[in-house]
Amino acid sequence: MTAAVPDSLALGSLRVGTPVVLAPMAGITNAAYRRLCAEQGAGLYVSEMITSRGLVEGDEVTRKMLVFDELESVRSVQLYGTDPVYIGKAVEILCADHGVAHVDLNFGCPVPKITRKGGGGALPWKRDLLGEILTAAVAAAAPYDVPVTMKTRKGLDEDHLTYLDAGRIAQETGVAAIALHGRTVQQAYSGRADWDAIAALVEHVDIPVLGNGDIWEAADALRMVEQTGAAGVVVGRGCLGRPWLFRDLAAAFHGEDVATLPTLGEVRTMMRRHAELLCEHMGEERGCKEFRKHVTWYLKGFKAGGELRHQLALVDSLASLDRLLEGLDPAEPFPTHELGTPRGRQGAPRTKVVLPDGWLDDTDGRGTYVREDAVETTGG
Numbered sequence: 001m002t003a004a005v006p007d008s009l010a011l012g013s014l015r016v017g018t019p020v021v022l023a024p025m026a027g028i029t030n031a032a033y034r035r036l037c038a039e040q041g042a043g044l045y046v047s048e049m050i051t052s053r054g055l056v057e058g059d060e061v062t063r064k065m066l067v068f069d070e071l072e073s074v075r076s077v078q079l080y081g082t083d084p085v086y087i088g089k090a091v092e093i094l095c096a097d098h099g100v101a102h103v104d105l106n107f108g109c110p111v112p113k114i115t116r117k118g119g120g121g122a123l124p125w126k127r128d129l130l131g132e133i134l135t136a137a138v139a140a141a142a143p144y145d146v147p148v149t150m151k152t153r154k155g156l157d158e159d160h161l162t163y164l165d166a167g168r169i170a171q172e173t174g175v176a177a178i179a180l181h182g183r184t185v186q187q188a189y190s191g192r193a194d195w196d197a198i199a200a201l202v203e204h205v206d207i208p209v210l211g212n213g214d215i216w217e218a219a220d221a222l223r224m225v226e227q228t229g230a231a232g233v234v235v236g237r238g239c240l241g242r243p244w245l246f247r248d249l250a251a252a253f254h255g256e257d258v259a260t261l262p263t264l265g266e267v268r269t270m271m272r273r274h275a276e277l278l279c280e281h282m283g284e285e286r287g288c289k290e291f292r293k294h295v296t297w298y299l300k301g302f303k304a305g306g307e308l309r310h311q312l313a314l315v316d317s318l319a320s321l322d323r324l325l326e327g328l329d330p331a332e333p334f335p336t337h338e339l340g341t342p343r344g345r346q347g348a349p350r351t352k353v354v355l356p357d358g359w360l361d362d363t364d365g366r367g368t369y370v371r372e373d374a375v376e377t378t379g380g
């Protein structure tokens with residue numbers, strides 16, 4: 001059976017014009033990138049992950065990450081934490097002092113540094129602790145009418161699945177929606193996302209489920225909601241070097257079939273815009289440095305020569321970027337063989353999920369949180 005395709009998304013009282021969410025990606029989804037994507041089409045554009053402890057303790061790096069574009073009317077922030085008290089305070093600060101309209105909580109990060117402390121994807125194993133954290137977040141956000149969502153994975157590994165319980169707990173604690181990345185922590189980014197798990201979660205809960213994993217084209221997003229009944233999609237790696245995917249997604253969810261195939265000249269313009277926005281937000285030196293990591297993604301599949309790519313990956317000013325971009329043939333057509341193929345991290349599964357000692361002994365976890373680092377920017 002195929003489910004109907006929604007044309008908008010309701011998170012509590014927040015209505016999103018297209019059921020599409022930009023996946024929080026550490027080091028990527030800063031104010032500049034969110035603006036760039038939002039210029040393409042409606043959706044919800046979530047920030048990089050910031051830590052609740054960093055926010056509560058007024059850490060400088062955290063403060064600098066919490067910037068928004070002047071045109072960003074819906075401020076959406078992903079928060080990380082393991083301690084309900086810190087999470088509650090951090091949500092309060094986001095709502096009261098930063099005008100945030102949506103808070104997402106990270107329970108999916110597979111990075112060993114995070115799971116070793118029982119955070120990210122490790123945390124949902126402790127059902128009661130998860131409930132405490134969600135309760136604290138929802139209570140802090142309620143006076144501001146700000147919806148809280150959570151994002152998670154299937155579980156630690158296939159023998160330790162947590163997503164169905166997480167969905168139930170999210171629903172019981174007043175969470176507005178749950179996003180599921182159809183992989184386990186152990187899989188990290190390897191293999192294929194399990195969309196059947198997304199469908200199972202949709203069956204299991206009454207709150208909206210957002211499907212995540214392996215959406216490379218707008219058609220994949222439609223297929224995902226049709227197959228799973230998800231209320232919307234969360235798109236990460238598919239939009240790396242391709243902000244125009246959000247235009248195609250918005251069109252697809254409103255019944256139009258659009259596949260943007262920019263020439264290299266148009267990609268060049270997008271690259272310039274991206275670098276310019278980064279420099280506006282971070283200053284030219286840092287902005288150019290941040291831009292470097294996007295070069296390979298923008299040029300994926302194009303013929304652009306090795307030396308030019310190399311130079312672009314070392315760019316240190318907008319003037320030198322302009323000179324280098326001149327070297328790209330504006331007439332080169334989009335490499336259509338790239339369509340539908342994975343981009344960004346993939347890698348191998350982990351041999352072992354690193355957890356705190358005795359983590360699997362029980363599923364309660366109240367009072368057992370290990371304090372996270374104030375500054376943690378690894379994310380996903």
Ligand SMILES: Cc1cc2nc3c(=O)[nH]c(=O)nc-3n(C[C@H](O)[C@H](O)[C@H](O)COP(=O)(O)O)c2cc1C
Nearest residue numbers: 023024025026049106181213214235236237379380
């Ligand atoms: C570079 C990178 C950084 C990420 N950082 C975060 C993060 O901070 N928080 C989070 O919940 N997920 C993070 N993720 C995971 C994505 O949000 C998403 O769940 C994952 O990439 C699967 O979706 P996709 O197949 O559309 O990429 C990150 C992923 C990547 C590739």
